[in-house]
Amino acid sequence: MxxxxxxxxxxxxxxxxxxxxxxxxxxxxxxxxxxxxxxxxxxxxxxxxxxxxxxxxxxxxxxxxxxxxxxxxxxxxxxxxxxxxxxxxxxxxxxxxxxxxxxxxxxxxxxxxxxxxxxxxxxxxxxVDERLEYADLVLDRGSHRVTRAGHAVHLGPTEYRLLDFLMQRPGRVFTRERLLDAVWGSNTYVEARTVDVHVGRLRKALHRPGAPDLIRTVRSAGYSLDERA
CATH class of the missing domain: 3.40.50.2300 (Response regulator)
Structure with missing residues (x-):
């Protein structure tokens, strides 16, 4: 990010x-x-x-x-x-x-x-680190690749930026407005509902059978990266 x-x-x-x-x-x-x-x-x-x-x-x-x-x-x-x-x-x-x-x-x-x-x-x-890690998730900024438990995760540009931001502070809950500013930019005018769509895509891309859902939805608050989700 x-x-x-x-x-x-x-x-x-x-x-x-x-x-x-x-x-x-x-x-x-x-x-x-x-x-x-x-x-x-x-x-x-x-x-x-x-x-x-x-x-x-x-x-x-x-x-x-x-x-x-x-x-x-x-x-x-x-x-x-x-x-x-x-x-x-x-x-x-x-x-x-x-x-x-x-x-x-x-x-x-x-x-x-x-x-x-x-x-x-x-x-x-x-x-500034080239590599972010959380649980079994790895994001390599140098190669622009994401893996979970060693398996490649294919993300679109927005989902990649969203994951990068969430991995910087795992466990912290971010509002939709904060995610919009950080991922889309404060000068970009998109609806907060857009965040829900891209979080849904990210959650689907990260899903692995038998593994925990890493994206936690906090009602009326926002989203966080949390393996206890």
Whole structure:
């Protein structure tokens, strides 16, 4: 599943540069132009990583970082501070507020992308690992293949993305709306009922006689990958 990076940057040329280059690196990028907008976007959907400028309108980057670290949902979300400040004291202050890393402008995109991947690898290895495993199910991102108990599972593109997302956090229940955002994209307008159709197809593809159903339906809540289903 494509890692979701929130870029919080008020300088449009830099934000556009980051959006374009991180997109080429395989990240899903959303942008916020000030600290207030950033907090709203995080509330709507928790990013896998936040690229946060130090100097922002309305709410400063340091204050955004402080608020995110105070909230249980974002306490461990990787935050990489991006700023023109290069003094040692400013670096220390940024890290003291809870930032995980610090990059000074101007920066090289190759280094920035490498630092982002390093943070994701520590915080959410399932996002960057080539191979996901759960129970007798294996999803190999490198070969784009899925097997269950050693037998090939043939999936359509949407079912593959759906399974990838569910395997990142097995046991967690996701609403239809959350699955729509993660698998279809927040800017795609499809009905929530569409999720039911594709979950049904995924469940059918994963079925093996005598083996447990790995997709759990939670009434009025959503779906999860759970071998206790």
């Amino acid at each position: 494509t890692p979701y990076v929130l870029v919080v940057e008020d300088e449009d040329p830099i934000a556009t540069l980051l959006d374009y280059n991180l997109g080429k690196e395989g990240f899903r990028v959303e942008r916020a132009a000030d600290g207030e907008e950033a907090l709203l976007k995080v509330e709507e959907e928790t990013p896998d990583l936040i690229l946060l400028d130090w100097m922002l309108p309305k709410v400063s980057g340091v204050e955004v970082c402080r608020q995110l670290r105070a909230h249980p949902e974002t306490r461990r979300t990787p935050i990489l501070m991006l700023t023109a400040r290069g003094e040692e004291t400013d670096k220390v202050r940024g890290l003291d507020t809870g930032a995980d890393d610090y990059v000074v402008k101007p920066f090289a995109m190759t280094e920035l992308a490498a630092r982002i991947r390093a943070l994701l690898r520590r915080a959410r290895p399932e996002l």
